[in-house]
Amino acid sequence: MPDKLRIALAEGDGIGPEITTAVLRIFDAAGVMSAIDFVPVEMGQRVFDRDTRGMTDEAIQTVEDCGLIYKGPMGTPIGGGGKSINVSLRKMYGAFANIRHFQALPGVETVYSKAGVDVDFYVVRENIEDTYGGIEHRLTNDVVECKRLISAPGCDQVHRQAFETARRLGIRSVHCGHKANIMKMSDGLFLDRFRRMASEYPEIETGDVIIDALCMNLVLRPQNYRMVVLPNLQGDIVSDLAAGLVGGLGFAPSANIGHHISIFEAVHGTAPDIAGKGLANPTSLLLSGLMMLRHVGLLKQAASIENALIATLESGIHTADFGHHLGTDPASTDTYADTIAANLGKKPTTREPLPESASDKVTFERAERPRHNTLLRTFETTRSVCVGCDIYLDTTISPQELAERLKAICATTRFELTLMSNRGTQVWPTGSVYTEVVDYYRVRFELRDMHDAPSLGQSPIIALLDRIAEKFLVTDFQPLRQYDGIRGYSLAQGQ
Numbered sequence: 313m314p315d316k317l318r319i320a321l322a323e324g325d326g327i328g329p330e331i332t333t334a335v336l337r338i339f340d341a342a343g344v345m346s347a348i349d350f351v352p353v354e355m356g357q358r359v360f361d362r363d364t365r366g367m368t369d370e371a372i373q374t375v376e377d378c379g380l381i382y383k384g385p386m387g388t389p390i391g392g393g394g395k396s397i398n399v400s401l402r403k404m405y406g407a408f409a410n411i412r413h414f415q416a417l418p419g420v421e422t423v424y425s426k427a428g429v430d431v432d433f434y435v436v437r438e439n440i441e442d443t444y445g446g447i448e449h450r451l452t453n454d455v456v457e458c459k460r461l462i463s464a465p466g467c468d469q470v471h472r473q474a475f476e477t478a479r480r481l482g483i484r485s486v487h488c489g490h491k492a493n494i495m496k497m498s499d500g501l502f503l504d505r506f507r508r509m510a511s512e513y514p515e516i517e518t519g520d521v522i523i524d525a526l527c528m529n530l531v532l533r534p535q536n537y538r539m540v541v542l543p544n545l546q547g548d549i550v551s552d553l554a555a556g557l558v559g560g561l562g563f564a565p566s567a568n569i570g571h572h573i574s575i576f577e578a579v580h581g582t583a584p585d586i587a588g589k590g591l592a593n594p595t596s597l598l599l600s601g602l603m604m605l606r607h608v609g610l611l612k613q614a615a616s617i618e619n620a621l622i623a624t625l626e627s628g629i630h631t632a633d634f635g636h637h638l639g640t641d642p643a644s645t646d647t648y649a650d651t652i653a654a655n656l657g658k659k660p661t662t663r664e665p666l667p668e669s670a671s672d673k674v675t676f677e678r679a680e681r682p683r684h685n686t687l688l689r690t691f692e693t694t695r696s697v698c699v700g701c702d703i704y705l706d707t708t709i710s711p712q713e714l715a716e717r718l719k720a721i722c723a724t725t726r727f728e729l730t731l732m733s734n735r736g737t738q739v740w741p742t743g744s745v746y747t748e749v750v751d752y753y754r755v756r757f758e759l760r761d762m763h764d765a766p767s768l769g770q771s772p773i774i775a776l777l778d779r780i781a782e783k784f785l786v787t788d789f790q791p792l793r794q795y796d797g798i799r800g801y802s803l804a805q806g807q
């Protein structure tokens with residue numbers, strides 16, 4: 313008999329232990345335990361008292377050994393050094409794609425269920441990059457910044473995951489949500505890499521949609537979408553919007569997929585207001601568990617549990633947080649779970665039952681542990697040359713005066729002042745006196761003679777920076793580079 317697959321299990325805080333116990337009872341009844349060994353790990357609120365990571369060394373070791381973790385909700389201490397375990401795990405283990413499935417469920421009343429509109433789509437969110445790097449600085453008295461990093465290989469891995477998931481699930485259409493009309497370089501890269509990846513999946517229809525239009529379309533006509541792939545922050549917001557379409561976070565499972573470690577979790581919090589009262593709804597954790605069973609190959613068990621869940625909901629069983637319109641008493645967490653377990657083998661009547669004939673064996677293979685950090689590269693080499701620099705200054709003087717002083721400083725150098733902007737809007741050489749300014753300017757210097765670019769190097773730019781720093785407070789500095797002759801920097805608004 314082959315070894316069972318080991319999966320780290322963190323039951324979490326608040327309602328976490330109750331809903332985990334409930335789900336494991338259903339798994340047990342469906343025969344999952346003969347294929348999987350759940351290995352308990354210590355993580356969460358109680359560990360924060362001892363360790364600011366909120367997880368023990370043994371827990372980390374177990375997760376790394378297993379490559380899979382199934383987790384309940386965990387509290388993050390407010391203030392102090394403790395960081396969200398959910399975010400830490402995703403980033404530390406490179407779980408780059410967050411996949412959430414939003415489907416209308418029987419007994420869960422929403423405006424769409426009342427209107428007879430079927431909602432069933434996936435959101436695939438990039439999980440590592442974007443503003444979630446949390447790279448923030450206070451630049452001046454009045455201005456803070458958050459750096460938004462988007463990388464080509466970071467985009468590629470989430471797009472590939474989306475297309476592979478769509479192919480596996482038989483999803484025929486994938487959309488890319490973005491704001492490339494404004495953030496032409498960062499969202500532009502995300503969209504460009506989506507289009508390139510799409511060419512490898514010709515059987516899947518693709519489209520792109522600007523994020524604000526996407527939000528409106530999802531509310532107006534959610535049935536038009538089957539899968540949407542998004543950068544991190546936009547994906548975060550759209551995920552919760554989508555949860556609202558199907559009745560709330562209690563019905564939205566979540567998988568965080570990485571090359572080496574994947575995390576399956578409930579997306580709601582620890583619900584401290586109802587913890588220990590037997591009121592909690594285990595559906596989100598259960599549905600996340602079904603994503604996990606499918607991920608490891610236990611398709612038959614996942615299908616039979618999902619059929620039993622739908623049959624249970626069709627029979628009017630519900631926990632206290634939903635189903636109020638049914639006029640029936642809510643079931644406790646345990647009764648709800650036991651009813652699902654008892655309904656194994658039953659088939660839904662309001663929708664097509666899922667086929668229970670598929671694989672019931674573990675097919676998951678643990679990727680080999682890397683010996684070094686993996687360097688993500690696109691392997692498309694470009695030739696870059698420096699053509700100038702943007703220097704950021706902390707100053708309150710007027711654009712006109714600032715320009716005169718900077719022109720004087722660079723007069724005897726190889727650079728000329730070509731642009732000044734404030735909060736991204738051009739204020740020199742042209743601009744409007746109606747443009748309001750703050751104490752943080754971007755001033756752009758470019759080579760007077762672009763023929764010098766190939767031999768420029770960085771030293772003349774650093775020398776220019778040095779001159780400016782003698783007269784002004786420099787807060788930031790960015791060399792301007794062209795890649796294969798294409799500008800690697802944005803123009804200012806109005807330029």
Ligand code: NAI
Binds near residue numbers: 388577580582595
């Ligand atoms: P929450 O999701 O815990 O609760 C919001 C409301 O939803 C409460 O009224 C709660 O009773 C209800 N609710 C949530 N899950 C439920 C379930 N399964 N069944 C029935 N009712 C449910 O959000 P809140 O109050 O903002 O956060 C509480 C704690 O949870 C915080 O410490 C927060 O950091 C943590 N949290 C953890 C998350 C995770 O581990 N993935 C996600 C969100 C919050």
